[in-house]
Amino acid sequence: MTAATTPTPPTPPSPSTSPKPTTASRLGRRAFLGGLGTAALTAGVTWASMSTGVAGSASARRPPEDLSPGGAFDRFVAELAAQDRFSGTVLLAHRGKPVLTRTYGMADRQRQIPNRPDTVFNLASVTKCLTGLAVGQLAAEGKVTMDAKLGTYVGGFPTDIANATVHQLLTHTSGVGRPALGGGMPPTWNSVDETVDGTLAIIKATPLQFAPGSRFAYSNDGYWVLGAVIAEVSGMSYFDYVRRRIFAPAGMTRSDFHTKPEVLARTDIARPYWTQRNGERVDFTTTPIFGFTGGPDGGAYSTAADLLRFALAVDAGTLLDPAYAELVTTAKQPVPPRPGSPADEREFAGYGFHEFIVRERRVHGHPGSGPGTATNLDVHADDGWVAVVLGNYDTGVTDIVRRERQILTGDR
Known part of the structure; x- marks a missing residue:
């Protein structure tokens, strides 16, 4: 077999422009x-x-x-x-x-x-593919811009967190959220709304780990924040959005x-x-x-x-x-x-x-x-x-x- 040509990692496109695939x-x-x-x-x-x-x-x-x-x-x-x-x-x-x-x-x-x-299995962080795709759908519809700041779409966050961009949240470079291996017993919540509101409240009260865009640190909390963006922009809960816009059209009837x-x-x-x-x-x-x-x-x-x-x-x-x-x-x-x-x-x-x-x-x-x-x-x-x-x-x-x-x- 002919050896494959060595690919070069793609240069990230400008987040605010629509990509043009070859x-x-x-x-x-x-x-x-x-x-x-x-x-x-x-x-x-x-x-x-x-x-x-x-x-x-x-x-x-x-x-x-x-x-x-x-x-x-x-x-x-x-x-x-x-x-x-x-x-x-x-x-x-x-x-x-x-x-x-x-x-x-x-x-x-x-x-x-x-x-x-x-x-049926819990997907753990494979779920992030669904979240990223949902943001991509909203970007394709002109409702989200990748280089826009979080505060453009969702209120209630401290200024330093609100200044993180959608791109930074997606790529784990926002500095938002708790360290990935944070300790302590998690709060006890008894509904979906309590879980979403409680998690976002903790994130809002957590200081940035670093200045947005300055480095990489894997952030689960950043994806909770993206879920809030999806909910605010789409007018439905994150969960309903994924059900209607991803699971249903893909035929994912067991998801x-x-x-x-x-x-x-x-x-x-x-x-x-x-x-x-x-x-x-x-x-x-x-x-x-x-x-x-x-x-x-x-x-x-x-x-x-x-x-x-x-x-x-x-x-x-x-x-x-x-x-x-x-x-x-x-x-x-x-x-x-x-x-x-x-x-x-x-x-x-x-x-x-x-x-x-x-x-x-x-x-x-x-x-x-x-x-x-x-x-x-x-x-x-x-x-x-x-x-x-x-x-x-x-x-x-x-x-x-x-x-x-x-x-x-x-x-x-």
């Missing part, structure tokens, strides 16, 4: 993954029928045997599950068609309910934002098993720090198949004009290397999405983690692959993602 960028994202949009999930389309007219080097990159059922990747995940290091669902799809779907472990140990392909009572009552939602220092795993929903509901930073629930629908809908232009899809999914801000990350991998924050350059190939999506939860969405747009990993342990997923990327970005 023909090549449209072809790379649309002709491959989403030429058939979400219909590819249900139409039973074969690889042969989907390969007609695919241009560029990716048409020659056949699905590697290592990713087929029974292949090296399948065996690797099975071994992790056999060692009780992974519990959850793995889905690999090529050009819109699932190639490998595997589920392991228990969704609910107490009720002896196993994980299944349609089990929603669930409250604690719903999580406890339903049998199709995986319980998150939180690993303790002694190795024991505790159902996080039974602890006092499991909140009433999550938010724009990490509160969505979904299935592997629905996340595939989401990736295809983004690529097909169902959710967002291709120019703005390119804007939200591509690199804007370098991210410091994660502990143990491969030397040949670089990470950049986009708008909700992160873009990774792995062995000089582009991957966009987002990882997620929390007590008893580990998730990841990878979209290899240039090669037509989508990889989804949803776990209800907080272990194992990083190893799975690294193996998937190693296979998909290696020479073959």
Whole structure:
């Protein structure tokens, strides 16, 4: 195979101007993954029928045997599950068609309910892709400008916080919010409104960590603030906006934002098993720090198949004009290397999405983690692959993602 040309991380476009994608960028994202949009999930389309007219080097990159059922990747995940290091669902799809779907472990140990392909998992920070896309939709409609200050859209914030821009909030360069590993027992709230209002009140009372735009620091609170922008500009709650403008048009019928009572009552939602220092795993929903509901930073629930629908809908232009899809999914801000990350991998924050350059190939999506939860969405747009990993342990997923990327970005 001819070696891929080394890509240069894209120069961030001016946030206040509409991006103008090239023909090549449209072809790379649309002709491959989403030429058939979400219909590819249900139409039973074969690889042969989907390969007609695919241009560029990716048409020659056949699905590697290592990713087929029974292949090296399948065996690797099975071994992790056999060692009780992974519990959850793995889905690999090529050009819109699932190639490998595997589920392991228990969704609910107490009720002896196993994980299944349609089990619903908390997405953790993969939710940020939804939030970033929502901001992109509003920008495409002229309702939000990326370089506008927060105070343009939402009142009640101190002046220094209100001066942070939408771009800075999206790229974790705003300085807004509590440190990612802030301690202390979270407040007890008993409704969605209490949770939203209470969280925003805490953020408003928290001093900036640094001057907006001066550096990167991952901020969950920044995405709560973006949720407030979405609600104010759209005239509906953040949660309803995502339901109506993302879940519904993408066909994500198993996706929603669930409250604690719903999580406890339903049998199709995986319980998150939180690993303790002694190795024991505790159902996080039974602890006092499991909140009433999550938010724009990490509160969505979904299935592997629905996340595939989401990736295809983004690529097909169902959710967002291709120019703005390119804007939200591509690199804007370098991210410091994660502990143990491969030397040949670089990470950049986009708008909700992160873009990774792995062995000089582009991957966009987002990882997620929390007590008893580990998730990841990878979209290899240039090669037509989508990889989804949803776990209800907080272990194992990083190893799975690294193996998937190693296979998909290696020479073959």
